[in-house]
Amino acid sequence: MYDNRLRVLKDRLMAPLADAVGRLASPNALSVAAFALGLSCAAAAYAGLVLPSLALWLLNRVVDGLDGLVARRSGRASDRGAYLDIVLDFVVYAALPLSLAFSDASRALAAASLLAAFYVNGATWMYLSSLLEKRGRGAAASGQATGVAMPAGIIEGTETIVFFSLILALPAYAAVLMYAFALLTLLGAALRFAQGFKALKA
Numbered sequence: 001m002y003d004n005r006l007r008v009l010k011d012r013l014m015a016p017l018a019d020a021v022g023r024l025a026s027p028n029a030l031s032v033a034a035f036a037l038g039l040s041c042a043a044a045a046y047a048g049l050v051l052p053s054l055a056l057w058l059l060n061r062v063v064d065g066l067d068g069l070v071a072r073r074s075g076r077a078s079d080r081g082a083y084l085d086i087v088l089d090f091v092v093y094a095a096l097p098l099s100l101a102f103s104d105a106s107r108a109l110a111a112a113s114l115l116a117a118f119y120v121n122g123a124t125w126m127y128l129s130s131l132l133e134k135r136g137r138g139a140a141a142s143g144q145a146t147g148v149a150m151p152a153g154i155i156e157g158t159e160t161i162v163f164f165s166l167i168l169a170l171p172a173y174a175a176v177l178m179y180a181f182a183l184l185t186l187l188g189a190a191l192r193f194a195q196g197f198k199a200l201k202a
Contacts (some may be wrong), residue, residue: 011069014133018069027071034064042099045168054168057096057122060152061161062086064089078086093118100174110178117182121189128196154183 021030041056065086071077094115101111155163163181167174 010065014065014069015073018066018073021066022070022074024100025070027067027076027081028066028084029133030063030067030070031081032089034067035088035092037063039095040161041168042092042095045096045171046099046103046169048103050169050171054165057164058161058170060092072081089116090122091161093160096167097178100171100178104171104174107175107178110175110182113182114178114185117185117189120186121153124189124193124196128200131196131200153185153192155185159184 012170025033037056037060041053041060044053044056064085065083068077071081097111103110163177167177167181170177
């Protein structure tokens, strides 16, 4: 919900770090490093290691925020890199709820609800994104710095960081937080579907 507004601030604050890191690592290498941190976070969450899992999650988000910025600032942005980035991100987003469900069966239904919400949400924005690109109303037309159009929703990157941070930091409330996360994700997906269905009428 706040991604477009915060992305400019994030890019400005992280620009010096991106320039320094870009001299040492490629954007794709950063995507893979973020992926490794994300899976390590899931493993730590499964083991019940609260602070390490939270630290690894936040590191994952920092490194994941660097890959695209490094690519743009160094002139190495590519469709291949954007594709790698989004697929690896989605694997991490699936691994975290699964790790929490496997570590405590009482969270299983909440984790399943969240994964189902992710599934529905992905359908509402991914295919809409491809149709917007096809019609010339994609990322370039809207001024987005992403590889393809990212139709807005209630739960975007910023909210995902906040929710997963709370879930990892407060494991006793993980199930309640996952239900809330799932509900807001589905609500955003429903609103996006309605808006997209209307926009595609022409």
